[in-house]
Amino acid sequence: MIKRKLPENSNNVNNDFCDFLMELAEYEKNVSRNIYKFNAYRKAASTLASHPVRIKSGQEAKKLNGIGDKIASKLDEFIETGQLEKVKKIREDNTNSIINTLTRVSGIGPAKAKELIADGIETIEDLRKHTEKLNHHQIIGLKYLEDFETKIPREEIEQIEVVMRSKISELDSQFEIIICGSYRRGKQESGDIDVLISHPSYTSHDTKSDNKLLENVVNVLKSCQLIVETISLGSVKFMGACRIAKRSRRLDIRLTPYDQYFCAVLYFTGSDLFNKEMRAHALNNGFTLNEYTLRKIGSTGVPGEPLLVTCEEDIFDYIDYPYKKPEERNI
Numbered sequence: 653m654i655k656r657k658l659p660e661n662s663n664n665v666n667n668d669f670c671d672f673l674m675e676l677a678e679y680e681k682n683v684s685r686n687i688y689k690f691n692a693y694r695k696a697a698s699t700l701a702s703h704p705v706r707i708k709s710g711q712e713a714k715k716l717n718g719i720g721d722k723i724a725s726k727l728d729e730f731i732e733t734g735q736l737e738k739v740k741k742i743r744e745d746n747t748n749s750i751i752n753t754l755t756r757v758s759g760i761g762p763a764k765a766k767e768l769i770a771d772g773i774e775t776i777e778d779l780r781k782h783t784e785k786l787n788h789h790q791i792i793g794l795k796y797l798e799d800f801e802t803k804i805p806r807e808e809i810e811q812i813e814v815v816m817r818s819k820i821s822e823l824d825s826q827f828e829i830i831i832c833g834s835y836r837r838g839k840q841e842s843g844d845i846d847v848l849i850s851h852p853s854y855t856s857h858d859t860k861s862d863n864k865l866l867e868n869v870v871n872v873l874k875s876c877q878l879i880v881e882t883i884s885l886g887s888v889k890f891m892g893a894c895r896i897a898k899r900s901r902r903l904d905i906r907l908t909p910y911d912q913y914f915c916a917v918l919y920f921t922g923s924d925l926f927n928k929e930m931r932a933h934a935l936n937n938g939f940t941l942n943e944y945t946l947r948k949i950g951s952t953g954v955p956g957e958p959l960l961v962t963c964e965e966d967i968f969d970y971i972d973y974p975y976k977k978p979e980e981r982n983i
Protein backbone atom coordinates (compact mmCIF):
# COMPACT_ATOMS: atom_id res chain seq x y z
CA MET A 653 0.00 0.00 0.00
CA ILE A 654 1.28 3.39 -0.83
CA LYS A 655 -1.08 5.32 1.37
CA ARG A 656 0.56 4.77 4.69
CA LYS A 657 -1.47 4.94 7.85
CA LEU A 658 -0.46 4.88 11.44
CA PRO A 659 -1.22 1.81 13.45
CA GLU A 660 -4.71 2.46 14.74
CA ASN A 661 -4.83 2.59 18.48
CA SER A 662 -8.28 3.08 19.95
CA ASN A 663 -6.97 4.40 23.25
CA ASN A 664 -4.71 6.97 21.66
CA VAL A 665 -5.22 10.05 23.81
CA ASN A 666 -3.31 12.18 21.29
CA ASN A 667 -5.49 11.17 18.37
CA ASP A 668 -6.38 14.66 17.15
CA PHE A 669 -2.71 15.69 17.08
CA CYS A 670 -1.83 12.53 15.12
CA ASP A 671 -4.59 13.25 12.62
CA PHE A 672 -3.33 16.69 11.71
CA LEU A 673 0.28 15.53 11.62
CA MET A 674 -0.68 12.74 9.19
CA GLU A 675 -2.59 15.25 7.08
CA LEU A 676 0.55 17.37 6.90
CA ALA A 677 2.59 14.26 6.09
CA GLU A 678 0.33 13.36 3.16
CA TYR A 679 0.60 16.90 1.88
CA GLU A 680 4.40 16.78 1.95
CA LYS A 681 4.39 13.44 0.13
CA ASN A 682 1.81 14.29 -2.53
CA VAL A 683 2.16 17.97 -3.21
CA SER A 684 5.51 19.28 -1.98
CA ARG A 685 7.15 15.92 -2.74
CA ASN A 686 9.31 16.35 0.33
CA ILE A 687 9.94 12.84 1.65
CA TYR A 688 12.12 14.15 4.45
CA LYS A 689 9.25 16.19 5.88
CA PHE A 690 6.81 13.36 5.14
CA ASN A 691 8.89 11.04 7.32
CA ALA A 692 9.36 13.66 10.02
CA TYR A 693 5.60 14.25 10.43
CA ARG A 694 4.91 10.54 10.30
CA LYS A 695 7.49 9.78 12.93
CA ALA A 696 6.15 12.50 15.23
CA ALA A 697 2.61 11.15 14.81
CA SER A 698 3.80 7.63 15.54
CA THR A 699 5.55 8.82 18.72
CA LEU A 700 2.45 10.66 19.93
CA ALA A 701 0.18 7.72 19.06
CA SER A 702 2.08 5.47 21.43
CA HIS A 703 2.51 8.08 24.16
CA PRO A 704 0.15 7.08 26.98
CA VAL A 705 -0.64 10.56 28.32
CA ARG A 706 -2.18 13.51 26.58
CA ILE A 707 0.30 16.18 25.57
CA LYS A 708 -0.44 19.59 27.10
CA SER A 709 2.14 21.73 25.31
CA GLY A 710 4.71 21.77 22.54
CA GLN A 711 7.38 22.14 25.20
CA GLU A 712 6.31 18.87 26.80
CA ALA A 713 6.14 17.10 23.43
CA LYS A 714 9.68 18.18 22.55
CA LYS A 715 11.04 15.76 25.13
CA LEU A 716 9.77 12.91 22.97
CA ASN A 717 11.50 11.14 20.13
CA GLY A 718 11.16 12.87 16.75
CA ILE A 719 9.51 16.08 17.92
CA GLY A 720 11.47 19.27 17.36
CA ASP A 721 10.81 23.02 17.52
CA LYS A 722 8.65 23.23 14.40
CA ILE A 723 6.29 20.42 15.28
CA ALA A 724 6.17 21.62 18.89
CA SER A 725 4.95 25.05 17.79
CA LYS A 726 2.28 23.43 15.59
CA LEU A 727 1.10 21.46 18.60
CA ASP A 728 0.91 24.72 20.58
CA GLU A 729 -1.10 26.39 17.82
CA PHE A 730 -3.51 23.45 17.75
CA ILE A 731 -3.84 23.39 21.55
CA GLU A 732 -4.48 27.16 21.68
CA THR A 733 -6.81 27.58 18.70
CA GLY A 734 -8.25 24.09 18.14
CA GLN A 735 -7.04 24.07 14.53
CA LEU A 736 -4.03 24.68 12.31
CA GLU A 737 -3.86 27.49 9.79
CA LYS A 738 -1.66 25.38 7.50
CA VAL A 739 -4.09 22.44 7.49
CA LYS A 740 -6.96 24.83 6.73
CA LYS A 741 -5.06 26.18 3.70
CA ILE A 742 -4.23 22.68 2.49
CA ARG A 743 -7.89 21.67 2.66
CA GLU A 744 -8.88 24.76 0.69
CA ASP A 745 -6.29 24.00 -1.99
CA ASN A 746 -8.06 22.32 -4.87
CA THR A 747 -4.96 20.76 -6.44
CA ASN A 748 -4.20 18.97 -3.22
CA SER A 749 -7.66 17.45 -2.98
CA ILE A 750 -7.60 16.39 -6.66
CA ILE A 751 -4.24 14.68 -6.11
CA ASN A 752 -5.74 12.89 -3.12
CA THR A 753 -8.63 11.71 -5.29
CA LEU A 754 -6.57 10.54 -8.27
CA THR A 755 -3.94 8.75 -6.15
CA ARG A 756 -6.70 6.57 -4.70
CA VAL A 757 -6.16 4.50 -7.86
CA SER A 758 -3.45 1.84 -7.47
CA GLY A 759 -0.60 2.74 -9.82
CA ILE A 760 -1.31 6.48 -9.84
CA GLY A 761 1.27 8.32 -7.76
CA PRO A 762 1.54 12.06 -7.14
CA ALA A 763 3.65 12.66 -10.27
CA LYS A 764 1.17 10.91 -12.57
CA ALA A 765 -1.69 12.73 -10.80
CA LYS A 766 -0.06 16.07 -11.60
CA GLU A 767 0.29 15.07 -15.26
CA LEU A 768 -3.38 14.12 -15.36
CA ILE A 769 -4.41 17.40 -13.78
CA ALA A 770 -2.43 19.24 -16.46
CA ASP A 771 -4.51 17.29 -19.00
CA GLY A 772 -7.73 18.43 -17.35
CA ILE A 773 -8.48 15.18 -15.50
CA GLU A 774 -9.84 15.92 -12.05
CA THR A 775 -12.21 13.15 -10.98
CA ILE A 776 -12.57 9.38 -10.99
CA GLU A 777 -15.29 9.84 -13.62
CA ASP A 778 -12.82 11.75 -15.82
CA LEU A 779 -10.39 8.84 -15.47
CA ARG A 780 -13.02 6.33 -16.56
CA LYS A 781 -13.61 8.40 -19.70
CA HIS A 782 -9.91 8.69 -20.48
CA THR A 783 -8.39 5.28 -19.85
CA GLU A 784 -6.12 5.91 -22.85
CA LYS A 785 -4.06 8.08 -20.49
CA LEU A 786 -3.52 5.14 -18.12
CA ASN A 787 -1.12 2.19 -18.20
CA HIS A 788 -2.13 -1.41 -17.52
CA HIS A 789 -1.54 -1.17 -13.75
CA GLN A 790 -3.60 2.02 -13.48
CA ILE A 791 -6.43 0.55 -15.54
CA ILE A 792 -6.61 -2.44 -13.18
CA GLY A 793 -6.40 -0.04 -10.23
CA LEU A 794 -9.38 1.88 -11.59
CA LYS A 795 -11.33 -1.29 -12.34
CA TYR A 796 -10.95 -2.51 -8.74
CA LEU A 797 -10.88 0.91 -7.06
CA GLU A 798 -13.48 0.08 -4.44
CA ASP A 799 -12.20 -3.43 -3.75
CA PHE A 800 -8.57 -2.33 -3.38
CA GLU A 801 -9.56 0.48 -1.01
CA THR A 802 -11.41 -1.93 1.24
CA LYS A 803 -9.31 -3.38 4.04
CA ILE A 804 -8.89 -7.16 4.07
CA PRO A 805 -10.09 -8.92 7.23
CA ARG A 806 -7.49 -11.19 8.79
CA GLU A 807 -9.78 -14.24 8.49
CA GLU A 808 -9.91 -13.79 4.73
CA ILE A 809 -6.12 -13.70 4.44
CA GLU A 810 -6.00 -16.83 6.59
CA GLN A 811 -8.22 -18.59 4.05
CA ILE A 812 -6.15 -17.33 1.14
CA GLU A 813 -3.02 -18.55 2.91
CA VAL A 814 -4.44 -22.09 3.24
CA VAL A 815 -5.23 -22.32 -0.46
CA MET A 816 -1.93 -20.81 -1.46
CA ARG A 817 0.16 -23.12 0.71
CA SER A 818 -1.59 -26.22 -0.46
CA LYS A 819 -1.39 -25.35 -4.17
CA ILE A 820 2.24 -24.25 -4.04
CA SER A 821 3.33 -27.27 -1.97
CA GLU A 822 1.54 -29.52 -4.42
CA LEU A 823 3.62 -27.96 -7.18
CA ASP A 824 6.87 -28.35 -5.24
CA SER A 825 7.09 -29.14 -1.54
CA GLN A 826 10.46 -27.40 -1.23
CA PHE A 827 9.02 -23.90 -1.54
CA GLU A 828 9.21 -21.65 1.50
CA ILE A 829 6.05 -19.53 1.72
CA ILE A 830 5.30 -16.69 4.13
CA ILE A 831 2.81 -13.83 4.16
CA CYS A 832 4.58 -10.76 5.53
CA GLY A 833 3.39 -7.15 5.90
CA SER A 834 0.74 -6.10 8.38
CA TYR A 835 -0.72 -9.62 8.41
CA ARG A 836 2.44 -11.08 9.91
CA ARG A 837 2.47 -8.23 12.41
CA GLY A 838 -0.84 -9.59 13.65
CA LYS A 839 -3.12 -6.83 12.38
CA GLN A 840 -6.83 -7.59 12.18
CA GLU A 841 -7.02 -5.86 8.78
CA SER A 842 -4.55 -5.37 5.96
CA GLY A 843 -4.35 -3.15 2.91
CA ASP A 844 -2.91 -5.86 0.67
CA ILE A 845 -1.26 -9.28 0.81
CA ASP A 846 2.53 -9.46 0.72
CA VAL A 847 3.73 -12.96 -0.05
CA LEU A 848 7.35 -14.01 -0.01
CA ILE A 849 8.49 -17.28 -1.50
CA SER A 850 11.88 -18.93 -1.74
CA HIS A 851 13.31 -22.17 -3.07
CA PRO A 852 16.60 -23.97 -2.33
CA SER A 853 17.41 -24.13 -6.04
CA TYR A 854 17.48 -20.35 -6.26
CA THR A 855 20.30 -18.54 -4.44
CA SER A 856 22.08 -15.21 -4.79
CA HIS A 857 25.04 -17.04 -6.40
CA ASP A 858 22.90 -18.49 -9.08
CA THR A 859 20.34 -15.92 -10.12
CA LYS A 860 19.45 -16.91 -13.62
CA SER A 861 16.93 -14.34 -14.70
CA ASP A 862 15.17 -16.99 -16.80
CA ASN A 863 14.12 -19.03 -13.77
CA LYS A 864 10.54 -20.15 -13.97
CA LEU A 865 9.89 -20.62 -10.25
CA LEU A 866 7.64 -17.60 -9.80
CA GLU A 867 5.95 -18.04 -13.15
CA ASN A 868 5.07 -21.64 -12.23
CA VAL A 869 3.68 -20.54 -8.87
CA VAL A 870 1.58 -17.83 -10.51
CA ASN A 871 0.31 -20.34 -13.06
CA VAL A 872 -0.96 -22.80 -10.44
CA LEU A 873 -2.62 -19.99 -8.50
CA LYS A 874 -4.27 -18.83 -11.71
CA SER A 875 -5.43 -22.36 -12.57
CA CYS A 876 -7.20 -22.71 -9.25
CA GLN A 877 -8.69 -19.26 -9.82
CA LEU A 878 -7.15 -17.70 -6.75
CA ILE A 879 -5.25 -15.20 -8.89
CA VAL A 880 -7.76 -13.27 -10.98
CA GLU A 881 -5.65 -10.46 -12.41
CA THR A 882 -2.03 -9.80 -13.32
CA ILE A 883 -0.66 -6.29 -13.12
CA SER A 884 2.91 -7.35 -13.82
CA LEU A 885 5.01 -10.50 -13.73
CA GLY A 886 8.78 -10.52 -13.75
CA SER A 887 11.13 -13.34 -12.75
CA VAL A 888 11.18 -12.27 -9.09
CA LYS A 889 8.09 -10.10 -8.61
CA PHE A 890 4.41 -10.60 -9.31
CA MET A 891 1.82 -7.88 -8.79
CA GLY A 892 -1.84 -8.62 -9.24
CA ALA A 893 -5.10 -9.49 -7.59
CA CYS A 894 -6.56 -12.57 -5.96
CA ARG A 895 -10.05 -13.42 -4.88
CA ILE A 896 -11.62 -15.93 -2.55
CA ALA A 897 -14.72 -14.09 -1.30
CA LYS A 898 -16.72 -11.13 -2.52
CA ARG A 899 -13.88 -8.74 -3.21
CA SER A 900 -10.67 -8.87 -5.23
CA ARG A 901 -7.55 -8.16 -3.20
CA ARG A 902 -4.19 -6.71 -4.11
CA LEU A 903 -1.59 -9.46 -4.03
CA ASP A 904 2.18 -9.14 -4.35
CA ILE A 905 4.43 -12.20 -4.55
CA ARG A 906 8.18 -11.89 -4.39
CA LEU A 907 10.72 -14.61 -5.02
CA THR A 908 13.78 -14.15 -2.85
CA PRO A 909 17.11 -16.05 -3.04
CA TYR A 910 17.24 -18.85 -0.47
CA ASP A 911 20.30 -17.40 1.28
CA GLN A 912 18.64 -13.98 1.57
CA TYR A 913 15.30 -15.27 2.79
CA PHE A 914 15.40 -13.98 6.39
CA CYS A 915 16.60 -10.47 5.51
CA ALA A 916 13.68 -10.34 3.07
CA VAL A 917 11.20 -11.68 5.66
CA LEU A 918 12.36 -9.04 8.13
CA TYR A 919 12.16 -6.25 5.56
CA PHE A 920 8.75 -7.16 4.14
CA THR A 921 7.26 -7.65 7.59
CA GLY A 922 7.95 -3.99 8.40
CA SER A 923 6.50 -1.76 9.54
CA ASP A 924 8.49 0.57 7.37
CA LEU A 925 9.08 2.90 10.33
CA PHE A 926 10.32 -0.11 12.29
CA ASN A 927 12.66 -0.98 9.41
CA LYS A 928 14.00 2.58 9.41
CA GLU A 929 14.76 2.40 13.13
CA MET A 930 16.37 -0.99 12.86
CA ARG A 931 18.54 0.04 9.92
CA ALA A 932 19.63 3.16 11.82
CA HIS A 933 20.51 1.01 14.83
CA ALA A 934 22.48 -1.36 12.57
CA LEU A 935 24.44 1.56 11.10
CA ASN A 936 25.26 2.88 14.57
CA ASN A 937 26.71 -0.51 15.41
CA GLY A 938 28.74 -0.69 12.20
CA PHE A 939 26.45 -2.80 10.04
CA THR A 940 24.51 -2.21 6.88
CA LEU A 941 21.12 -3.93 6.61
CA ASN A 942 18.73 -4.11 3.68
CA GLU A 943 16.15 -6.47 2.22
CA TYR A 944 18.95 -8.69 0.85
CA THR A 945 21.79 -8.88 3.34
CA LEU A 946 23.38 -7.84 6.60
CA ARG A 947 27.02 -6.80 6.25
CA LYS A 948 29.66 -5.49 8.63
CA ILE A 949 31.12 -2.17 7.62
CA GLY A 950 34.92 -2.38 7.68
CA SER A 951 37.36 0.23 8.99
CA THR A 952 37.62 1.65 5.48
CA GLY A 953 33.86 2.15 5.40
CA VAL A 954 33.30 -0.60 2.85
CA PRO A 955 30.74 -3.29 3.68
CA GLY A 956 32.16 -6.80 3.90
CA GLU A 957 30.68 -10.10 2.75
CA PRO A 958 27.06 -10.90 3.69
CA LEU A 959 26.83 -12.47 7.14
CA LEU A 960 25.32 -15.90 7.54
CA VAL A 961 21.70 -15.51 8.65
CA THR A 962 19.65 -18.60 9.55
CA CYS A 963 16.64 -16.91 11.16
CA GLU A 964 15.34 -13.42 11.93
CA GLU A 965 16.77 -13.57 15.46
CA ASP A 966 20.29 -13.83 14.01
CA ILE A 967 19.90 -10.37 12.49
CA PHE A 968 18.85 -8.83 15.81
CA ASP A 969 21.73 -10.63 17.56
CA TYR A 970 24.43 -9.42 15.17
CA ILE A 971 23.46 -5.78 15.58
CA ASP A 972 22.74 -6.12 19.29
CA TYR A 973 19.11 -5.07 19.07
CA PRO A 974 16.62 -6.69 21.45
CA TYR A 975 14.50 -9.18 19.53
CA LYS A 976 11.02 -7.96 18.65
CA LYS A 977 8.28 -10.37 17.68
CA PRO A 978 6.41 -9.36 14.51
CA GLU A 979 3.47 -8.11 16.62
CA GLU A 980 5.88 -5.78 18.40
CA ARG A 981 6.98 -4.13 15.17
CA ASN A 982 3.82 -2.04 14.65
CA ILE A 983 5.36 1.38 15.05
Ligand code: 8DG
Nearest residue numbers: 653833834842843844846919920921922923924927
Ligand atom coordinates in the same frame (compact mmCIF):
# COMPACT_ATOMS: atom_id res chain seq x y z
P1 8DG B 1 -0.83 -2.51 4.83
O1 8DG B 1 -0.53 -3.23 3.57
O2 8DG B 1 -1.79 -3.25 5.69
O3 8DG B 1 -1.28 -1.11 4.59
O4 8DG B 1 0.52 -2.35 5.68
P2 8DG B 1 1.96 -2.98 5.40
O5 8DG B 1 1.84 -4.40 4.98
O6 8DG B 1 2.82 -2.68 6.57
O7 8DG B 1 2.54 -2.06 4.22
P3 8DG B 1 3.00 -2.36 2.72
O8 8DG B 1 3.01 -1.06 2.02
O9 8DG B 1 2.20 -3.46 2.09
O10 8DG B 1 4.52 -2.79 2.82
C1 8DG B 1 4.92 -4.08 3.22
C2 8DG B 1 6.24 -4.00 3.90
O11 8DG B 1 7.27 -3.60 3.01
C3 8DG B 1 6.27 -2.96 4.98
O12 8DG B 1 5.63 -3.42 6.15
C4 8DG B 1 7.74 -2.74 5.12
C5 8DG B 1 8.28 -2.89 3.72
N1 8DG B 1 8.56 -1.54 3.16
C6 8DG B 1 9.47 -0.65 3.66
N2 8DG B 1 9.48 0.48 2.91
C7 8DG B 1 8.57 0.31 1.93
C8 8DG B 1 8.13 1.15 0.87
O13 8DG B 1 8.59 2.27 0.69
N3 8DG B 1 7.15 0.66 0.06
C9 8DG B 1 6.62 -0.59 0.26
N4 8DG B 1 5.64 -1.00 -0.56
N5 8DG B 1 7.04 -1.38 1.27
C10 8DG B 1 7.98 -0.96 2.10
O14 8DG B 1 10.15 -0.87 4.65
Ligand code: CA
Nearest residue numbers: 653844846904
Ligand atom coordinates in the same frame (compact mmCIF):
# COMPACT_ATOMS: atom_id res chain seq x y z
CA1 CA C 1 2.37 -4.38 -0.25
Ligand code: CA
Nearest residue numbers: 833834844846
Ligand atom coordinates in the same frame (compact mmCIF):
# COMPACT_ATOMS: atom_id res chain seq x y z
CA1 CA D 1 0.76 -4.99 3.07
